[in-house]
Amino acid sequence: GDSVTQMEGPVTLSEEAFLTINCTYTATGYPSLFWYVQYPGEGLQLLLKATKADDKGSNKGFEATYRKETTSFHLEKGSVQVSDSAVYFCARSPGGTSYGKLTFGQGTILTVHP
Amino acid sequence: EPEVTQTPSHQVTQMGQEVILRCVPISNHLYFYWYRQILGQKVEFLVSFYNNEISEKSEIFDDQFSVERPDGSNFTLKIRSTKLEDSAMYFCASRWSGPYNEQFFGPGTRLTVL
Numbered sequence: 001g002d003s004v005t006q007m008e009g010p011v012t013l014s015e016e017a018f019l020t021i022n023c024t025y026t027a028t029g030y031p032s033l034f035w036y037v038q039y040p041g042e043g044l045q046l047l048l049k050a051t052k053a054d055d056k057g058s059n060k061g062f063e064a065t066y067r068k069e070t071t072s073f074h075l076e077k078g079s080v081q082v083s084d085s086a087v088y089f090c091a092r093s094p095g096g097t098s099y100g101k102l103t104f105g106q107g108t109i110l111t112v113h114p
Numbered sequence: 115e116p117e118v119t120q121t122p123s124h125q126v127t128q129m130g131q132e133v134i135l136r137c138v139p140i141s142n143h144l145y146f147y148w149y150r151q152i153l154g155q156k157v158e159f160l161v162s163f164y165n166n167e168i169s170e171k172s173e174i175f176d177d178q179f180s181v182e183r184p185d186g187s188n189f190t191l192k193i194r195s196t197k198l199e200d201s202a203m204y205f206c207a208s209r210w211s212g213p214y215n216e217q218f219f220g221p222g223t224r225l226t227v228l
Contacts, residue, residue: 043205043219101170102217104157
């Protein structure tokens with residue numbers, strides 16, 4: 001079935017360090033891909049998305065490119081801030097004319113120290 | 115900015131009791147979802163709801179679960195006879211039409227079954 005695999009966490013970085021969180025997905029059909037972020041005590045918020053191969057989603061300095069050949073959607077940021085500390089979830093939906101249920105990865109806890 | 119709200123934020127119940135979790139989706143959205151996250155595990159899809167009926171459900175969503183949109187505003191998840199393993203964070207989400215549109219999530223209800 002559909003699945004998403006994220007790198008194991010937690011990830012601890014110093015401020016201004018480079019961030020990569022790996023994500024791979026099952027290639028069934030033509031999925032849309034998402035990164036959601038969850039700040040402490042809050043719900044999941046969409047960070048960025050990509051709906052077809054080679055699309056690059058970007059927001060708040062974060063980027064991820066939909067790579068069909070490697071079935072990957074890795075999240076990157078060039079210089080993290082303390083305020084980026086949160087849990088990050090990679091997710092896929094079937095795309096097309098589906099009802100759009102999301103399949104999530106296990107989440108990666110990011111902690112950024114000053 | 116419109117947002118999805120959920121009540122209560124925390125519900126404690128005894129095993130075998132019925133619980134109703136409530137959600138108010140964003141007002142012009144058409145698709146509604148429930149997800150759950152058992153502590154330390156992935157966010158899992160439970161059910162999607164469109165046009166006043168269930169459009170898709172997971173194997174978790176058995177006969178003990180039901181959903182309703184009683185008044186065109188609220189969207190509820192009922193668990194008829196709670197089990198210990200139902201303890202989790204339950205998230206409601208909604209989205210506008212179109213499979214590529216993002217789902218907006220509520221802050222979640224933490225259900226604890228004793």
